[in-house]
Amino acid sequence: MTDYAHETPRLWLQKMTVEDHLQGFHQLWNKEEATQSVKETVEDAKAWMLTTLPTPEDPDIDKYAILLRPVEENPQPWVDERGRPTMIGMTGTNRFSDEGMETGYCMHVAYWGRGYAGEAFRGFLELFWGLEERRRFMQLVAKVDEGNVASSRIIARAGGVKAGILKEWYSRPGSNGVKGDVAFWLIDRPGVSEDEMKEWKEEIKKQMVRKKELEKAKEERKIVEKQPAERLGKE
């Protein structure tokens, strides 16, 4: 097989698509332990999956399915019911934020505690820093719940440095709107110079302006699309 983007001792990373990975994605996102927002049905999972993948308007996102390689140390079955390598998680980049391009990962609960997330994430970074189309990226940012010891450990081992706390940054489902804090960790491209980092920080600012413009345009489109319906309702 040649379409794996990267290989680690026990895992493959493969570009994530609806066609190949919806089933695995659904298995991942229908577990309360692994996600902040459970997607019960395949349709819900698909709608959510589409928001996480790159689009022509948002081409800077990378998403990889984490697959079991058929090596002895891995638990069987190595393949799913369609005969494809079992998907045990996902990793990649998520979105631009004021702190930079966010990165992360998520593993199927059945595979926790075996070092897979760390192995996959280090593999992803190796792959990412080598991508021609990502050469301008000088840093990634990981946002982690302070209590998430395993995740903090993974990022530290991957060379991340804790850079600060974002206060009241997100609210978990079921938290009645109470917002929690997260720590943000920065992971530098190996060998990056001060000038390159300065340029990158400028690029983040530009990206955030672009993102806000796109969001505004989307909102305006929604208002324009709503107007005829509202007019119809009044007539």
Ligand SMILES: CC(C)(COP(=O)(O)OP(=O)(O)OC[C@H]1O[C@@H](n2cnc3c(N)ncnc32)[C@H](O)[C@@H]1OP(=O)(O)O)[C@@H](O)C(=O)NCCC(=O)NCCS
């Ligand atoms: C966080 C998560 C990815 C960890 O997956 P995993 O495959 O079990 O992680 P690993 O087995 O690679 O363990 C990572 C490290 O944390 C350590 N660790 C794992 N569980 C731990 C715990 N409860 N307490 C302390 N250390 C722990 C491991 O020993 C390992 O350290 P090491 O590399 O020094 O040996 C997984 O629990 C998950 O998907 N959680 C939900 C989603 C999430 O939190 N994503 C991260 C958002 S930033």
